[in-house]
Amino acid sequence: NAGVTQTPKFRVLKTGQSMTLLCAQDMNHEYMYWYRQDPGMGLRLIHYSVGEGTTAKGEVPDGYNVSRLKKQNFLLGLESAAPSQTSVYFCASREAGGSYNEQFFGPGTRLTVL
Amino acid sequence: DQQVKQNSPSLSVQEGRISILNCDYTNSMFDYFLWYKKYPAEGPTFLISISSIKDKNEDGRFTVFLNKSAKHLSLHIVPSQPGDSAVYFCAASFTTSGTYKYIFGTGTRLKVLA
Numbered sequence: 001n002a003g004v005t006q007t008p009k010f011r012v013l014k015t016g017q018s019m020t021l022l023c024a025q026d027m028n029h030e031y032m033y034w035y036r037q038d039p040g041m042g043l044r045l046i047h048y049s050v051g052e053g054t055t056a057k058g059e060v061p062d063g064y065n066v067s068r069l070k071k072q073n074f075l076l077g078l079e080s081a082a083p084s085q086t087s088v089y090f091c092a093s094r095e096a097g098g099s100y101n102e103q104f105f106g107p108g109t110r111l112t113v114l
Numbered sequence: 115d116q117q118v119k120q121n122s123p124s125l126s127v128q129e130g131r132i133s134i135l136n137c138d139y140t141n142s143m144f145d146y147f148l149w150y151k152k153y154p155a156e157g158p159t160f161l162i163s164i165s166s167i168k169d170k171n172e173d174g175r176f177t178v179f180l181n182k183s184a185k186h187l188s189l190h191i192v193p194s195q196p197g198d199s200a201v202y203f204c205a206a207s208f209t210t211s212g213t214y215k216y217i218f219g220t221g222t223r224l225k226v227l228a
Binding site for chain 2: 004031033035040041042043044045048050056058090092094100101102103104105106107108
């Protein structure tokens with residue numbers, strides 16, 4: 001049981017390049033989330049999904065797109081990267097019920113846009 | 115406008131003593147409050163949570179207290195151990211349109227001195 005995994009762990013992009021971050025979970029969770037964490041700020045929600053085939057915008061969705069074609073995977077895309085998207089990106093998942101209401105997080109992807 | 119605030123960016127405590135981490139919130143609609151622990155280069159891991167209808171929850175060395183009238187919660191760690199040194203995030207969850215969402219504080223870096 002690997003939990004939540006993220007690929008890649010690190011990436012450096014040039015302004016204008018595109019890339020996709022992959023999040024995978026093996027816990028059969030319904031809900032999946034993408035956050036970004038910047039210095040001095042809490043985790044901010046980019047996009048989320050309440051189930052396979054569904055996606056919705058979070059607090060800071062501009063410049064990002066997502067897809068959830070399979071229940072276990074949640075992809076985050078940057079179509080044209082900007083330096084303002086330099087950040088650490090975390091994926092999280094949670095089950096529909098749950099006693100503690102907690103999310104399970106991946107290890108993060110550190111992205112630098114030059 | 116930050117709905118969840120952790121006003122202390124850092125805290126140092128001697129091993130064996132009590133660590134108290136604080137969190138304030140503004141929204142009365144939050145239904146759960148959670149604490150996450152984060153080590154460098156790792157994702158946040160769930161520590162403990164409390165329902166908004168409770169005022170205390172305890173799990174081993176960790177206790178969370180909720181004061182609804184003051185819109186304040188705190189995490190007590192007794193006794194503190196060097197392995198507790200990490201960044202602690204307070205989070206509040208709420209349900210909207212059938213979805214669970216979370217608002218995170220900016221984190222408090224705890225250093226437990228041996």
